[in-house]
Amino acid sequence: MLRIHFTDTDLLNTRVATAPDPHWELVLSLRHLRRRVVPPRYGDWHREVVAQFARLPHPRPPEAYREVAVDPYWEDIRAGVDGDRALRIRALLDGGVHGLLGSYVPTMRWTPPTLHVRSALDRDHELRGRGLLLQPSYFCHGGGHLPEDPDAPPVLVHPAAQPQADPAGDKALARLMGATRAGILIAAGTACTSGELARRVGVSAPTVSHHLSALRDAGLLRTVSHGTSAFHVRTRTGSALVNSSCAFR
Incomplete structure (x- = not known):
């Protein structure tokens, strides 16, 4: 302790x-690669990286590990x-x-x-x-x-905290209001900037801005300024919609 x-x-x-630390992500990912048994959340990553390394020529080029095991996963x-x-x-x-x-x-x-x-x-x-x-x-x-x-x-x-997802509820909400708008509303359960929402949902910043406007107009989301940043978070109505989405299956 x-x-x-x-x-x-x-x-x-x-x-x-404010951002990931490249050094620590490199060091800690290498620890997982060296383990015989890895935590389930890293299982797909581990298999992909091992397969990629097997295809590299020998001797392997300097810094090859970062280019194979970290850089391609940086958005995640x-x-x-x-x-x-x-x-x-x-x-x-x-x-x-x-x-x-x-x-x-x-x-x-x-x-x-x-x-x-x-x-x-x-x-x-x-x-x-x-x-x-x-x-x-x-x-x-x-x-x-x-x-x-x-x-x-x-x-x-x-x-980093792992999101608690309800796949059935997410799909039901996507059917109701569209996948992108549903993803933004779900991600906005905690205060996020537009850039954070874009990365988490996997869309461009202009697309996020368009959907944020629609969600605000519907009373499902609000935007709060803090210094030079603006944070977007669900309203009670928006949270009630997300929490009850399983009922729409």
């Missing part, structure tokens, strides 16, 4: 990373991190920094002033007023990672 101790200043300086990696960030922003808006730190169960448990993190190591870490950067990772699985050097920048790498 990793125990991270916060001061009041640390709480003020705690933040969520980024979408996973974007989804986690949207979830944490919503937790922060609803409950402040305590709500944010309390949203990481079961990987972490927040008992102020200490964050308990699943880890292969048993140690304590004092932030000493520097705050903590929470870095979601697509390839991180099970526990969290923090630099062992107490003087290194405190960055906690943790598993």
Whole structure:
């Protein structure tokens, strides 16, 4: 168990990373490739990468691993991190920094002033007023990672939240309002920017803007400005429609 101790200043300086970390995605994906048994969510990725490596000429070119195992999956990696960030922003808006730190169960448990993190190591870490950067990772699985050097920048790498999908409900909603519009409404369960929605649904930014306008006009979604960004989130009516979509089968 990793125990991270916060001061009041640390709480003020705690933040969520804005994008995946290429170094950590490379390192953590390599750990999965070397395992004989991989978590089910990485099963297809593992089979595809092993097959790709088998077709590479020998000796393999430098940095070939990244080009085969990480780069082709970067949109999936980024979408996973974007989804986690949207979830944490919503937790922060609803409950402040305590709500944010309390949203990481079961990987972490927040008992102020200490964050308990699943880890292969048993140690304590004092932030000493520097705050903590929470870095979601697509390839991180099970526990969290923090630099062992107490003087290194405190960055906690943790598993990105996995969306809880209801395929039957998603298909029913798509039949009702179209696949793209349904995908946007489902993804907007947590506050997302237009770019995040475009990546998660797999459409262009102009397409997202068109559908956002229609969803707002229907009272299913609202847009909230925060600084230089605009976040889109479902209204209660929109959430009720998504939650009851299984009834349309």
